[in-house]
Amino acid sequence: MxxxxxxxxxxxxxxxxxxxxxxxxxxxxxxxxxxxxxxxxxxxxxxxxxxxxxxxxxxxxxxxxxxxxxxxxxxxxxxxxxxxxxxxxxxxxxxxxxxxxxxxxxxxxxxxxxxxxxxxxxxxxxxxxxxxxxxxxxxxxxxxxxxxxxxxxxxxxxxxxxxxxxxxxxxxxxxxxxxxxxxxxxxxxxxxxxxxxxxxxxxxxxxxxxxxxxxxxxxxxxxxxxxxxxxxxxxxxxxxxxxxxxxxxxxxxxxxxxxxxEGKEYLGIGAGAVGFQGGVRTSMPKSIEKFLSGFYEEKEILSTHNQLLEHLFLGFRSCVGVERKRIPNTRNLKILLEENKVKQDGERIYAKDYFLGDEIALFVG
Ligand SMILES: C[S@@+](CC[C@H](N)C(=O)[O-])C[C@H]1O[C@@H](n2cnc3c(N)ncnc32)[C@H](O)[C@@H]1O
Ligand code: SF4
CATH class of the missing domain: 3.20.20.70 (Aldolase class I)
Incomplete structure (x- = not known):
């Protein structure tokens, strides 16, 4: 199983x-x-x-x-x-x-x-x-x-x-x-x-x-x-x-x-806790009293576009990297590869400087 x-x-x-x-x-x-x-x-x-x-x-x-x-x-x-x-x-x-x-x-x-x-x-x-x-x-x-x-x-x-x-x-x-x-x-x-x-x-x-x-x-x-x-x-x-x-x-x-x-699934439980399961983001009430008054979680279905943005931002800020095939702007990716701002290892692209991760994500997103 x-x-x-x-x-x-x-x-x-x-x-x-x-x-x-x-x-x-x-x-x-x-x-x-x-x-x-x-x-x-x-x-x-x-x-x-x-x-x-x-x-x-x-x-x-x-x-x-x-x-x-x-x-x-x-x-x-x-x-x-x-x-x-x-x-x-x-x-x-x-x-x-x-x-x-x-x-x-x-x-x-x-x-x-x-x-x-x-x-x-x-x-x-x-x-x-x-x-x-x-x-x-x-x-x-x-x-x-x-x-x-x-x-x-x-x-x-x-x-x-x-x-x-x-x-x-x-x-x-x-x-x-x-x-x-x-x-x-x-x-x-x-x-x-x-x-x-x-x-x-x-x-x-x-x-x-x-x-x-x-x-x-x-x-x-x-x-x-x-x-x-x-x-x-x-x-x-x-x-x-x-x-x-x-x-x-x-x-x-x-x-x-x-x-x-890596965008893997996790349960988030507790006042204000956020979880992620099957492409859905869950969030529990922030107020302790509301949390205690009964099980409730808001559900937000993440659009494919938002899931992609998340993948780009989290990936370029960290050693997780980004799947090359998911990068939308391949022309800008080529520029970054030429400028040595990112590197390719296998099928993934990694930022050379994680502090520049957000800028890189915006540039190729
Ligand atoms: C939720 S706290 C948990 C640790 C524990 N509550 C404590 O403060 O000793 C997690 C960490 O986030 C960091 N943090 C929280 N607010 C921050 C802020 N405005 N700017 C930078 N770091 C922050 C702190 O380093 C903190 O230890
Ligand atoms: S207020 Fe509480 S949670 Fe926030 S940093 Fe201080 S001890 Fe940690």
């Missing part, structure tokens, strides 16, 4: 405090809803899995990503029933990631999650410079990051990743070098470096005039094309290979991330 493989994204929409830059679907002061939320999440996971089983008896979940919000703002014991629902269907080597905020992370929480099956931790470090953490309106300080990594190792978690943010007014070459040096001295297998974006819905967006012109940080930087290129070059010397515009891996890329960018 044919194997049906799928990934699972689970959203935990709770945070202890809201960072200035963040427009993610996360809420503070909703502690009273945490227990019922986790019970409901487990029920919806069971419902979705059983729906799938009706059509595909041979179901295998190849990766799970529990993101937020702040998953460690929910007590570890609240995760048991959730794991009980999907664990029987996990592939033998399934990657099970969870995000955590160094603030309020405990050894007990990490140990319990590890014993439930988590084998990859993504820590929201953001910076190793306290003044930058204060600028970002984070509540943790750099020492908590070291402590969190120590605890993760103690809990038996070896596949460790951190998130860093760059492009703040405090970022200069010496600060970034110091931060990257610190990061690379830690036992990490993966690192995400995100350029600060001022997103609608965040406090930074509401006060954007007071932040000055962050576009100043987008151009040439220390002889590199951009701050991102500077970071990429440093990380390369330490054995971190860029596999997507913001993602670097020492050994292998995150399997779950790759599945998104």
């Amino acid at each position: 044919k194997l049906f493989e799928i990934s699972l994204y689970l959203h935990i929409p709770f945070c202890d405090s809201k960072c200035g830059y963040c427009a993610f679907n996360s809420q503070i002061n909703k502690n009273h809803l945490k227990t019922i939320y986790m019970e409901t999440l487990a029920r919806y996971v069971s419902y979705k899995i059983h729906n799938l089983l009706e059509e595909n008896q041979n179901l295998q979940i190849t990766s799970v990503y529990i993101g937020g919000g702040t998953p460690n703002s929910v007590k570890s014991r609240a995760y048991s029933s959730l794991f009980a629902e999907f664990s029987p269907y996990l592939a033998p080597q399934a990657e099970i990631s969870i995000e955590a905020n160094p603030n309020s992370l405990s050894l007990e929480w990490l140990q319990t999650l590890q014993s439930l099956g988590v084998n990859r931790l993504s820590l929201g470090a953001q910076s190793f410079e306290d003044s930058k953490l204060i600028f970002l309106e984070r509540h943790h300080r750099k020492d908590s990051i070291f402590y969190a990594i120590e605890m993760a190792l103690k809990a038996g978690l070896k596949n460790l990743s951190i998130d860093l943010i760059y492009g703040t007014p405090l970022c200069n070459a010496s600060l970034l070098t110091q931060e990257l040096e610190t990061a690379c001295a830690l036992p990490l297998s993966h690192l995400s470096a995100y350029q600060l974006s001022i997103d609608e819905g965040s406090r930074f967006y509401a006060n954007k005039e007071s932040l000055g012109n962050l576009r100043d940080f987008e151009g040439e930087f220390e002889g590199f094309l951009s701050m991102g290129h500077f970071i990429k070059s440093y990380l390369q010397t330490k054995g971190f290979k860029q596999y997507e515009v913001s993602n670097y891996a020492k050994t292998s890329p995150s399997y779950h991330n790759l599945r998104y960018w």
Whole structure:
């Protein structure tokens, strides 16, 4: 019987405090809803899995990503029933990631999650410079990051990743070098470096005039094309290979991330969670209360054109690449090949510089 493989994204929409830059679907002061939320999440996971089983008896979940919000703002014991629902269907080597905020992370929480099956931790470090953490309106300080990594190792978690943010007014070459040096001295297998974006819905967006012109940080930087290129070059010397515009891996890329960018199917469950199945994008209500009031997901059938655009953008931003036969503007593709901006390997075309991925996608799309 044919194997049906799928990934699972689970959203935990709770945070202890809201960072200035963040427009993610996360809420503070909703502690009273945490227990019922986790019970409901487990029920919806069971419902979705059983729906799938009706059509595909041979179901295998190849990766799970529990993101937020702040998953460690929910007590570890609240995760048991959730794991009980999907664990029987996990592939033998399934990657099970969870995000955590160094603030309020405990050894007990990490140990319990590890014993439930988590084998990859993504820590929201953001910076190793306290003044930058204060600028970002984070509540943790750099020492908590070291402590969190120590605890993760103690809990038996070896596949460790951190998130860093760059492009703040405090970022200069010496600060970034110091931060990257610190990061690379830690036992990490993966690192995400995100350029600060001022997103609608965040406090930074509401006060954007007071932040000055962050576009100043987008151009040439220390002889590199951009701050991102500077970071990429440093990380390369330490054995971190860029596999997507913001993602670097020492050994292998995150399997779950790759599945998104390859356009593979995944279930998205939780308040505001997005999924993709059979050419249909599903999204659950963003409001926690609405999510709790009954299973509902909006469905958007992606047109062939939109699926193609997605393939071009995700592919050129990452090591996934793009199928040559799907590229509409072959005349522009020829120009890019001649200019050495893209390369061909087999039947696929890859951007040579993922930071130029969006421009390339627009040029050949
Ligand atoms: C949903 S958060 C999960 C981690 C956890 N909540 C924490 O912050 O510690 C995922 C990551 O997205 C990044 N991020 C969120 N908003 C961003 C923004 N406006 N600009 C750049 N990076 C952002 C941060 O690096 C953050 O760690
Ligand atoms: S960055 Fe993370 S901790 Fe901060 S508000 Fe967003 S989800 Fe919460």
